[in-house]
Amino acid sequence: MRVSRWTTAIYLGPAVLVMAAACLYPVLTAFQLAGFKWEMGTPWDSAQWVGLDNFAAAFGNEQVWSSLWTTLLFAGVCVAAEMVLGIALALALEHPVRGMAIFRTIFILPMMIAPIAVGLAWRYMFDAQFGLINAVLGLFNIKAMTWLADPTLAFVAIVIADIWQWTPFVFIMMLAALASVDGAVMEAARIDGANWWQQIFLVKLPMVMHVIAITLMMRLIDAFRVLEVVYVLTFGGPGNSTEILALHIYKTAFVGQQMGVAAAVSVLLLVVVAGLSWAALRLSNPMKDDA
């Protein structure tokens, strides 16, 4: 059946407009803001056009590059751990077991909690004096650690908090994907003599690779934007050992009042995330077949 161009436009138009308003406009505004020197609380009329000065200031600031490195490390460690744990949990819990509904609900609870609350809860748990983590370590005669007062341990702390909160997302995505795997294919693999490992790694996971790729991409994007948990847990410290790029942007914008420079760093973040997303989609692009 021939579909008129107008029909396509009418059906897609509203979605395109909403996407443009909700997504494209803020991005374009960030690019615009990156060209001006402007402080929040002053009239926009007073903003001065500075061309590429904000980009020069941003890229010439070694704290930006150190934050970018911290972010890459944070995202790499967190997302890798979340993917492995999430997939493993989904594989373990994909078959009907008694009480499974309760387990599944418990496992996805962390991602439903507001990030600020997650940050506060972990701040108390990592407390050197009264924290749960040190209390548990004490049961095994392990000396109490000053989690948030040591650069390395503070980084470990933000990683643990992120893994705790976002592994459930990977778990739920993978659980849905595994449920869609055709039982007949798995049956055929078994008949052909594939052992458990072969069934998982050579049959099952390749069949859900497009979901793995999308999940990986979504987690990477989120890991680069994480702010509240780190803000509450460490405020980027000690020193700037946990100052991820989103927190650096926040401080530059709202503490330093350099909105233009903050927008320029945001553009850098956008480029990095876009590059990584592209790489994740190269792994397996679910939209490729429709093209």
Next chain:
Amino acid sequence: MTLDRRTLIKNASITVFGAGLPFSGAIAQNRYAKYAGKSVTINIPAHPHYDAMSKLLPEFTKETGIKVEVDKLAIGRLKEKQLLEMSKPQGDYDLACYIVMWKGEYVSKNLVQPLEPFFANAALADPAYDMKDIIPIYLENLGLVGGPKGYLAGPGAKLYGLPYGAETSVLAYRRDVFAKLNLKVPETYDDFSKALRVLKDQSGMGALSSRGQAGHQCVHAWLLHLNPLGGGVFDAQWKPRFNDKAGVAALKFLQDVVATGPAGIPGFGQGEANTAFLQGQAAMYLDSTSLAGVVNDPARSKVVGNVSWAMHPMGTKRASQSGGLGLTIPKNAKNPEAGFLLMQWLTSKEQDKAVTRLGGAPMRNSTMTNVDLVRQYPEFVVFKEALKYSNPDWRPIIPVWDRINVQALGVGISDALTGKKSAEDALNGMVPQVTQIMREAGYKI
């Protein structure tokens, strides 16, 4: 003729307040009538003083007919929300609580209103308000903008806010621990240094609780020692001097505090520092007077009845902190007059006593000397003495201070506290960045 700071504040107070004097009686009684039924929105932080204040608000509504809506936020998120609200043509806040460090920035951006026109308006001003009774150092530190250096009392200074939740620094110590170790309460920084070691080695707890988290918190802790040790952030020409001998001495002292204090100080915000002392993990606490409201509350403190108070130890000079919170009226307030009435009511003699009874921080001399309240809080005698030495130039409250505080000094000092850098390297390393920020802000240095 040269006027000293106190004379200037006194004269300004009389001028501002004098305008309201001829009016009393019927006008005073009807002050609220015009606004009865209206709503005032006040933006406050989650803070013990404002928790106490919230309990007074139903009484305000009962007395005046003005309803109060409270927008309470985490103190770290207060400024960004206020800047957003105050940037709109008409904002949602009629009254806002600010931290002392923001006053210069808010005024320079024309976001808040001077208070003199309100106090000069006989239809609004309470003749019994008695501005002179407000603790002068609090009024200067929290309220005045535009004078010498941009934030001190003197020619050009105007009142933009009133202290509410203001504080100075005092030393709280464990009377029982000091008695057991036969230890003298430190009066000087030499005594203080020695006490840190003795307490660490012999008390079985940390010596001094302190803030130390990266950013504002560790800078606040360093400033507590910088002033008494004779240091400052800038010299008279606004050139950084924080890396001089006094600055290094203050940072080395803070490193000692970390080494001898409860574990984890480089991660402590104000909450953790308070908790460590209240839960018996430290023998001393040198910080805000606001701790007094909770130290004898059995629900929050394990050291009830064991805490005494002393002056901030003396270094090369006697000095104590000036800082804390104040109230201001945004330029774009919907109901600025009603906001003023609430501010005036909260900071009145009667309500200052009421909030203090509930654990809040007093801002009036008459409250600090009230017999019943001194019986409830004997430490007020020490606090009043400490206020004599409270330094209004404790920190440079210029519009770019927040950036210097959090993004420059707050990183370097934190690095020194974790041992990543020596005190000298940390401070010297921050000079170029701070100089650059000052130049960008228009200071010719």
